[in-house]
Amino acid sequence: MNFKQNEKINQVTDKTLVIGMDIAKQTHYACMVDERGLLLKKSFPVHQSRQGFEFFYKRILEGMKEFDKTDVLIGIEPTGHYWLNLAYFLDERGIPLVMCNPLHVKRSKELDDNLQTKNDAKDALVIARLVKDGRYSYPRLLKEIEAELRVGATLRDNLVEELARIKNKLIRWTDRYFPEFSQVFPSFGKMALAALECTPFPSDVAPQEPAELLELYRGVEGLKSPQKPKINKLIEQARISIGVTEGQTMARIEITTLVQRYHKINTELHDLQEKLTELIQATKEYDYLKTVPGLGDTTIIDLLSEIGSFAHYDHPRQLIKLAG
Structure with missing residues (x-):
């Protein structure tokens, strides 16, 4: 663990521009620090758009030139999925991006000012200093x-x-x-779904003869040979059913819709x-x-x-x- 931590710390040299970013849905905030964590550029907004990303890339190149840096390392606190667009944009341009644990950011911020207030510009600086100390992980872009x-x-x-x-x-x-339905069909197989689609209520089944239901279910797509014993049992249960009989018109529509879905x-x-x-x-x-x-x-x-x-x-x- 210490070896890995040292590796990460050694990534930041006096020639590395460290950038911390607080990620949001529409507007991110980024700031620049050196290898000691000294602020080089105050937090500035980066919009979640092609224009905003190009502006950010331009600021990175300008910052490297202004502060005589040859490398750059960008750290973020991941927020939902909003960081992915920026991550792929930077990856295409060969700029490394790392992630800081949100809990570490919260704790580090409290060390600085012990205030509960959240500020995007302030968080960007906290993230940058965590990166400088090697407290980050590498995301894997799929x-x-x-x-x-x-x-x-x-x-x-x-x-x-x-x-x-x-x-x-x-x-x-x-x-x-139709509470007795599960006694005939314990699971939703093809025949159970055909029965629900064509005859969802006991009143649909009880007056029918087995041959009539057999012919009806054969017309359902995907069901070639309905089981006659199941049909006989379904008719028996329908004739002694204790199912509710009110509200069946709308219930029939919903059951048909559910079966189709x-x-x-x-x-x-x-x-x-x-x-x-x-x-x-x-x-x-x-x-x-x-x-x-x-x-x-x-x-x-x-x-x-x-x-x-x-x-x-x-x-x-x-x-x-x-x-x-």
Whole structure:
């Protein structure tokens, strides 16, 4: 740990211009200090726009020339996702960017003035001095396949969560209007969804004959052969149902909408999974990970979307530390 800290401190020499930045949604604030933490340039605003970034880049070059510096190191306190645009902009121009822990910034600011007030200009100076002392970490900017995997895995997680919410809503409606439904269909398979789409209420099922429902469900896309025993049981339960009978018109609309959304998200998940699988199969790590018993494509996608390539790590303990 001390060795790493010394490495970071040694990065800042008398030829290094240290810049601290407080990140915000629209307007960031940056200030410049030397290797001792002495203020060279007071905090100035940097707007979250192409024009603002170009202005900031110009100020960096001017500052290096004015104070006779050959290197630059920019430190930020990460705020949400707003720092990413600037980070990629600086990365394209070969300017190193590091991150300071927000808790360290808060504690260091209190050491200076012991006030609870927050000020963007003041925070920029605190961040710059933390960078000068080597109290920072290196962010890993995702690129190419790693970036695609991260975005895709996040999207898949969101779709899975949305699917779970739809299931819960469908359960709520069946518990209210057709509580016996779960005795026939304990999970939402193709036939259960077909029944909800065509006959969501006991009053839709009870008068029907098994052959009529069989024909009705066959017309649902994706369901080729409905199970007759299930249909018989559904009719039996519908005829003794204790479901609520009021408000069914609007409930029918919502149930139909939920079933359609369920199908749509399921299709999107399937397509997304195929694309993510293609991405991981193009990585070097895939062949190694597939040899581990119990690791399927979904787990490998989750793993690589979080840690990226193994080439980023020198020792297995780094992965353990990343996991917490």
